[in-house]
Amino acid sequence: MKDILYLAYFLWPSKYLSKFKYYLNQIAFFLLGCWLLGCSDFVEVDSPKNILISETVFNDPATVESALANIYYKLRDQGMVSGNFGLTTLMGIYADELDYYGTNHSYHEFYNHTVANENSILLSWWNHAYHLIYASNDILKGLEASHNIPFEKRESLTGQTLFIRAYIHSHLVSLFGEIPYITSTDYLKNQEISRTAESEVYEHIIADLRNAIDFLKNTENKVGERVIPDQNTAKALLARIYLYTEKWDLASSLATEVIEAYAIEPNLDDVFLKTSQETIWQLKPGVNPKNTQEANQLIIQGIPGQNYALSESLLSNFENGDLRYINWIGTKSNTDNDVTLKYAHKYKLLFHEMESLEYSILFRLAEQYLIRAETMAKLGNFARAQQDLNVIRNRAGLSNTTANSLNEILDAILQERQVELFSEHGHRWFDLKRTGKAPEVLSVLKSNWEHYNLLFPIPEKELSINPNLLPQNNGY
Incomplete structure (x- = not known):
């Protein structure tokens, strides 16, 4: 490894141990392949070198930026975040947002519980997530040993990578419950x-995000792009994590910091444009096609032929x-x-025809208002909760909320989250789960609903590879 090193994060540390030498030979083509696939769309950096000497791999900021660009590319086009198997569609049909009309057996399992x-x-979710986590850990390890990258640039790259590691783990723990929190590149250790x-797991996520916020203090996202996670992106995720873990004061405080840094987009037609002023973090589409995953997946072009349609359960919850x-x-x-x-x-x-006007938005300001509204209600500040809820309602042309007790306000916020954040990265499912409403709502709609459906099973192949992941989640 002292002679020639290609960015080691392309290696999967546990499953492909027997192919380790093969990957070392093949990895030389990775960076060139990354460029050909459009990884550099995310950041404007020079094309990386094909062969990198180990002592200099992490001394060139452009090389590390290319490595991170590859992670953003894979978040965009693969895995659970934004790809064809992303949370938007899969958790939409698992919850009560979308009806599924396709023929894919794995999708039908989600739709039918x-x-x-x-x-x-x-x-694929499990493997892809841990693939990117390993990639992140390899970047962090290299940055820690680097001495030639300027201090502020190294801090920014470190902060982005810590954020990504926390972000991916946050999805895994929400879906599977107890999971390994991987911070090492030791594949022998990781496979066991x-x-x-x-x-x-949440403590690790919180620690990574707090460190990321500190490292990202000098990172600024370009207006009209916001494709690089910055300090406010890390704060937005941490506010969400504090909400999920019922740390109301901390969630409210961080949501306030994010709210003060952005502005609500007044025109609903502009909210999902790439230039929206309320976007916190988004992923840029690839060169071909010049559109978003969400438009491809969700817009019905013809009947028959559609895969998804909005459910009556969702549509009936919109107010006149x-x-x-x-x-x-x-x-x-x-x-x-x-x-x-x-x-x-x-x-x-x-x-x-020219350049997409819409990027895939992962974090936007409306969620932060709803986080603060919920935490204010939990803290007994009903007036402030109503005020934040009304910001979102009024933008949608609705009058102020009439909810004035804790239960009424919490129900109003949950409904507002449903109609504001529908078809966005599984928000509805995670809300039903964390608020304890999933059994009440889904048992009526899903004939196969069981309480253990709150978690997914650990993939059987992973259990056979690493028995230390046992026991399997209850019910599977």
């Missing part, structure tokens, strides 16, 4: 690692006069006009 531990999507209690129903929901009928379906139309452009 019959997910088995051999489900191919779960395996055990699962960590959920509370400890809600402008989001008009601006963010599209309608499509078949040629005989005897079948009409509605679809999420937040992202409107299936194709743009």
Whole structure:
């Protein structure tokens, strides 16, 4: 390893141990392949060298930026975050947002709540997530040993990478419960690692995000892009994590800091444009096609042929006069006009001839208002909770909330989150789960609902590779 090193994070540390030498030979083509696949779309850096001497790999900021660009590319096009198997669609059909009309067996397991531990999507989520976590750890290890990258640049790169590691783990723990929190690049150690209690996983996530906030203090996102996670991105995720772990004061404080740094986009039609002033972090589409994953997946172009449509359960929860129903929901009928379906139309452009006007938004300001509203209600400040809730309602053309007790306000916030954040990265499912509403809501809609459906099973192949991941989650 002292002679020639290619960015080691491309290696998967546990599953492919027998192919280790093969990957060392193949990895030389990784950086060139990354460029060809459009990784550099995320950041404007020079094309990386193909062969890197170990002593200089992490002494060149452009090389590390290219490594991070590859992670952003994989977040965008693969795995659970924004790809074809992303949380938006899969958790939309698992919860009560989307109906599924396709023929994929693994998707039907999600829609019908019959997910088995051999489900191919779960395996792809698990493998892809830990692949990127390993990549992040390799970057962090290299940055720590680097002495030639300017201090502020090294801090920014370190902060971005810590954020990514925390972000991916936050999805894993929400989906699977107890999981390994990986911070090492020792593949021998990683292949035998055990699962960590959920509370400890969240402690690790919080620690990574707090460090990321400190490292990112001098990182500024370009207006109109916001494709690089900065300090406010880390704060936004940490506010969400504090909400999930019921640390109301801390969640409220951080949400306030983010709210003060941005402004709500007044026009609903502009919220999902790449230039939206309320966007905190987004992923830039690839060169071809010049559109977003969300537009590709959710806009119905013809009936039959559609995969998803908005559920009646969601549509019935919009109030009369809600402008989001008009601006963010599209309608499509078949040629005989005897079948009409509605679809999420937040992202409107299936194709743009020059450059996409819409990026895949992962964090936006409206969520922070709803986080603060919920935490204020929990802390007994009903007036402030109503005020934050009304910011979102008024933007949608609705009058101020009439909720004035704790339970009424919490119910109003949950409904507002449903109609504001629908078809966005599984928010609805995570809300139903964390508030304890999933059994009440989904048992009526899903005939196969079982309480153990709150967690997914650990993929069976991973259990066979590493028995230390046992026991399997209850019910599977």
